[in-house]
Amino acid sequence: MSTSTAPYEPKTNVGRITNYVDQRVGGSGMVREFGRKVFPDHWTFMFGEVALYSFVILLLSGTFLTFFFDPSMAETHYDGSYVPLKGVEMSMAYASSLDISFDIRGGLFMRQVHHWSALLFVAAMSVHMLRVFFTGAFRKPRELNWVVGATLLILGLAEGFTGYSLPDDLLSGNGLRIIDGVIKSIPIVGTYISFFLFGGEFPGTVIIPRLYVLHILLIPAFILLMIAIHLFMVVVHKHTQFAGPGRTNNNVVGFPVGPVYAAKAGGFFFIVFGVVALMAGMFTINPIWNYGPYDPSPISAGTQPDWYIGFVDGALRLMPGVWEFVIFGYTLSLNVLLPALVPAGILFALLFLWPWLEAWVTKDKREHHLLDRPRNAPTRTAIGVAGVIYYCVLWAAASSDLIATHFSISLNDVIYWLRALFILGPIIGFVVSKRIALALQRKDREIALHGRETGRIVRLPHGEFIEVHEPLDKYKQYKLVNFESHDVLPAQPNAEGKITKTEKARGLLSRIFFEDRVAPASPAEIRAAHAHGHGEVEGEREKKAEVSGH
Amino acid sequence: MARRNDGSPNTPDRVGTDGHAEVERFHDPGLPPHRPRLADKDPRAAKRAEKQVAILFLISIVGTILFFVGYFAIEIDEPGSSDLRLQNLLLGLGTAFAMFGIGIGIVHWAKTLMPDHEVVESRKPVTKESERAEAEQILGDIIEETGIKRRPLIRNTMLVAMILAPFPAIAIFRDLGPLPGDVLRHTMWDEGVRLTLDPTGTPIRASDVTIGSAVHVIPEGLNEAEHKLEEKAKAVVLLMRLNPEDLSPSEGREDWGYEGIVAYSKICTHVGCPVALYEQQTHHLLCPCHQSTFDLTQECKVIFGPAVRPLPQLPITVDAEGYLVAQSDFTEPVGPSFWERG
Numbered sequence: 001m002s003t004s005t006a007p008y009e010p011k012t013n014v015g016r017i018t019n020y021v022d023q024r025v026g027g028s029g030m031v032r033e034f035g036r037k038v039f040p041d042h043w044t045f046m047f048g049e050v051a052l053y054s055f056v057i058l059l060l061s062g063t064f065l066t067f068f069f070d071p072s073m074a075e076t077h078y079d080g081s082y083v084p085l086k087g088v089e090m091s092m093a094y095a096s097s098l099d100i101s102f103d104i105r106g107g108l109f110m111r112q113v114h115h116w117s118a119l120l121f122v123a124a125m126s127v128h129m130l131r132v133f134f135t136g137a138f139r140k141p142r143e144l145n146w147v148v149g150a151t152l153l154i155l156g157l158a159e160g161f162t163g164y165s166l167p168d169d170l171l172s173g174n175g176l177r178i179i180d181g182v183i184k185s186i187p188i189v190g191t192y193i194s195f196f197l198f199g200g201e202f203p204g205t206v207i208i209p210r211l212y213v214l215h216i217l218l219i220p221a222f223i224l225l226m227i228a229i230h231l232f233m234v235v236v237h238k239h240t241q242f243a244g245p246g247r248t249n250n251n252v253v254g255f256p257v258g259p260v261y262a263a264k265a266g267g268f269f270f271i272v273f274g275v276v277a278l279m280a281g282m283f284t285i286n287p288i289w290n291y292g293p294y295d296p297s298p299i300s301a302g303t304q305p306d307w308y309i310g311f312v313d314g315a316l317r318l319m320p321g322v323w324e325f326v327i328f329g330y331t332l333s334l335n336v337l338l339p340a341l342v343p344a345g346i347l348f349a350l351l352f353l354w355p356w357l358e359a360w361v362t363k364d365k366r367e368h369h370l371l372d373r374p375r376n377a378p379t380r381t382a383i384g385v386a387g388v389i390y391y392c393v394l395w396a397a398a399s400s401d402l403i404a405t406h407f408s409i410s411l412n413d414v415i416y417w418l419r420a421l422f423i424l425g426p427i428i429g430f431v432v433s434k435r436i437a438l439a440l441q442r443k444d445r446e447i448a449l450h451g452r453e454t455g456r457i458v459r460l461p462h463g464e465f466i467e468v469h470e471p472l473d474k475y476k477q478y479k480l481v482n483f484e485s486h487d488v489l490p491a492q493p494n495a496e497g498k499i500t501k502t503e504k505a506r507g508l509l510s511r512i513f514f515e516d517r518v519a520p521a522s523p524a525e526i527r528a529a530h531a532h533g534h535g536e537v538e539g540e541r542e543k544k545a546e547v548s549g550h
Numbered sequence: 551m552a553r554r555n556d557g558s559p560n561t562p563d564r565v566g567t568d569g570h571a572e573v574e575r576f577h578d579p580g581l582p583p584h585r586p587r588l589a590d591k592d593p594r595a596a597k598r599a600e601k602q603v604a605i606l607f608l609i610s611i612v613g614t615i616l617f618f619v620g621y622f623a624i625e626i627d628e629p630g631s632s633d634l635r636l637q638n639l640l641l642g643l644g645t646a647f648a649m650f651g652i653g654i655g656i657v658h659w660a661k662t663l664m665p666d667h668e669v670v671e672s673r674k675p676v677t678k679e680s681e682r683a684e685a686e687q688i689l690g691d692i693i694e695e696t697g698i699k700r701r702p703l704i705r706n707t708m709l710v711a712m713i714l715a716p717f718p719a720i721a722i723f724r725d726l727g728p729l730p731g732d733v734l735r736h737t738m739w740d741e742g743v744r745l746t747l748d749p750t751g752t753p754i755r756a757s758d759v760t761i762g763s764a765v766h767v768i769p770e771g772l773n774e775a776e777h778k779l780e781e782k783a784k785a786v787v788l789l790m791r792l793n794p795e796d797l798s799p800s801e802g803r804e805d806w807g808y809e810g811i812v813a814y815s816k817i818c819t820h821v822g823c824p825v826a827l828y829e830q831q832t833h834h835l836l837c838p839c840h841q842s843t844f845d846l847t848q849e850c851k852v853i854f855g856p857a858v859r860p861l862p863q864l865p866i867t868v869d870a871e872g873y874l875v876a877q878s879d880f881t882e883p884v885g886p887s888f889w890e891r892g
């Protein structure tokens with residue numbers, strides 16, 4: 001401490017406490033840094049928070065469950081208070097799950113809190129990821145955080161599946177049986193992995209204790225670590241914001257953490273908890289007592305995995321029964337391996353690589369802290385929509401039997417249609433959503449140039465009728481005209497003056513991405529439009545004229 | 551979206567402009583003026599908001615009490631009954647109100663009474679280029695001082711050692727499970743093993759199986775077996791009786807059934823779910839997991855769905871007392887394919 005100035009004397013109680021803490025472990029710097037840190041606000045920024053809060057709820061409710069749950073697969077005869085299962089032979093895991101549901105007060109509530117928040121956790125992560133994708137928040141410098149996020153999604157799926165398997169009821173056992181079948185289809189090592197995982201033949205007596213360790217220790221630890229890294233990076237990068245008047249690539253506009261942002265975000269935790277509690281109180285989830293203990297023989301039709309596993313199950317269903325080969329006495333079961341790995345593999349590969357793919361096509365290495373409105377990046381938006389449709393078709397396929405019975409159509413027809421949709425859906429989705437995005441951009445342009453249509457028709461002195469357009473105020477106008485818009489960047493020669501094959505491919509992609517772009521209205525165009533008073537505008541045509549005029 | 555040219559650099563129709571060339575920019579009008587809220591201007595509105603927040607917190611307190619009512623005041627005579635549902639509902643509503651009260655209260659407080667002026671903070675670059683250069687220099691020096699580049703002998707031996715060192719960590723997991731051996735090729739079925747009802751284990755007389763019926767079957771003695779679930783996961787069988795003329799057994803299999811009674815493995819050849827649904831009229835077996843459909847009249851050939859192989863048939867006959875028995879084990883492995891299956 002310095003000697004010349006008078007020592008700092010805290011004047012308030014808060015001051016005395018912080019002083020005490022700071023002299024021992026430091027922390028004033030943190031308060032200075034974060035106390036008034038600015039966070040931009042937008043309703044779409046909420047999904048990440050929902051994911052975080054549902055994870056906290058999972059930790060709390062899951063810890064409660066561990067106090068009563070017994071993961072052993074040892075056989076026992078049920079003698080809890082649920083009469084229909086009295087005396088039935090079952091594993092300790094299933095029996096203790098029943099006890100949690102029926103003989104621990106509030107246990108059923110906690111199980112349902114845990115399960116509902118698990119569903120919410122993965123859902124919120126997925127929507128959060130879509131938000132980040134469609135607004136371009138993954139661009140430099142946030143590519144690595146995008147990868148952390150995608151990893152979290154995978155960990156969430158793994159955590160959910162391991163949890164779903166723990167109660168050892170008929171449904172979860174059948175889920176494991178499917179996993180076992182998929183693992184066995186892996187060439188060369190599949191049978192070994194299956195035997196190692198299950199400690200011998202399926203189902204064995206070790207799988208649930210093993211999944212339990214993964215579920216309550218290993219995977220949550222990883223998730224926690226990833227969340228820490230994720231949030232740390234959010235702080236380092238500062239949050240993105242939507243472009244708008246006063247919001248530039250070089251500033252952050254929003255509310256300070258203390259008090260407004262913290263209050264809103266903190267309050268929001270309680271709201272999320274409230275929603276989960278309401279669901280757990282009112283809607284049954286996973287009524288394991290209806291399914292009975294796991295037994296390899298019975299099964300009930302129309303059962304469903306948790307929603308986030310559906311897309312893999314759907315892929316298994318869509319695959320036609322072909323391509324199982326026996327080569328030199330070994331079986332290659334592509335009818336299982338292919339749908340289990342390829343669709344999910346493509347999805348996650350594209351997901352992880354997307355920031356670099358896009359940066360490669362646009363050759364844009366600048367930092368981006370301003371978000372795109374989805375319409376202002378039509379090709380990216382269209383690719384995202386195609387991906388969502390691809391996923392949703394797989395997901396719907398997991399309910400093919402329910403679709404068939406609900407709409408009284410043949411099960412086989414549902415599968416045929418979904419197979420067609422699996423190929424065509426993403427293409428149609430791409431084309432349609434790109435058209436929509438471009439149309440919205442044209443509309444924005446129109447409004448920026450000519451103002452909003454008022455619906456008032458006026459007759460001019462020389463007899464012509466026109467609709468009166470009300471000019472936009474400068475803030476609204478700025479929002480419509482001030483956005484980034486990439487143009488086609490043809491293949492460039494490298495240092496030796498040659499155009500490489502990859503560069504050619506990049507040029508082609510750039511063309512596909514941006515050739516039908518709608519340019520934002522320029523100041524000159526707005527001046528011209530105002531000088532004419534009105535007049536018809538077509539984005540493309542004006543732009544052509546502008547370009548050829550160069 | 552058609553490709554209009556070969557993508558050569560002198561494409562005439564478009565030029566990359568944005569972000570590169572000097573483009574006239576719009577003037578940024580800056581943040582819109584702050585609009586004061588009602589509570590900022592009118593002390594009565596502020597007072598009202600204050601009361602609303604307090605009421606929300608009171609609702610939370612009521613919610614907590616409701617939770618305790620649900621927890622302590624509800625006697626559950628019979629689980630699975632409406633008592634449990636009521637208790638669960640009260641716990642849920644109580645917690646929900648307790649949480650909503652606090653959450654909405656705080657958010658309302660923040661929105662109406664805390665300052666809502668937006669603040670502008672400038673972004674600083676994550677790092678400075680000079681620091682990056684310095685870091686590179688330091689790392690370079692560190693590597694230089696180790697001498698690793700000048701002493702390839704050290705480098706190479708270290709690399710090999712480090713590559714090998716993790717292998718024990720993999721090998722130590724060897725005892726997670728036994729090697730597969732040939733257990734997947736065998737089940738409890740054997741010559742003379744009686745077919746019995748699942749789950750009771752009652753033997754089945756051929757004369758008791760009526761045409762059109764389907765019976766879930768386990769081998770005799772399964773319930774006393776040491777590894778009951780593992781054995782059951784391979785040995786479960788579906789027994790059906792058809793008109794013998796509806797069956798068309800292939801060569802060598804003519805005597806695998808008995809007077810129209812046939813037995814097939816119930817474990818789906820796709821990924822192993824029980825094929826539990828039998829459609830009497832069509833003689834189709836349907837697996838509820840991924841809808842593989844097997845045609846009983848064609849020796850359970852796959853006629854729809856992702857499975858490829860037919861369900862294995864269990865050769866059966868009757869013993870002296872008229873009970874159904876197996877002639878042998880299955881003649882091929884049951885259930886999903888695996889690499890060594892062949």
Ligand code: HEM
Nearest residue numbers: 059062063065066069097115118160163164167216220286
């Ligand atoms: C991202 C986090 C998590 C997800 C997605 C998740 C998901 C699940 C799911 C779907 C179940 C089945 C629930 C049911 O019985 O219906 C489950 C069960 C369980 N989970 Fe989690 N969980 C998570 C974190 C945790 C944590 C952190 C713990 C403990 C510290 C935990 C402990 C348990 C226990 C003990 C069970 C078995 C309880 C029972 O079946 O009655 N979970 N989990």
Ligand code: FES
Nearest residue numbers: 818820821837840
């Ligand atoms: S397990 Fe039978 S169809 Fe997949």
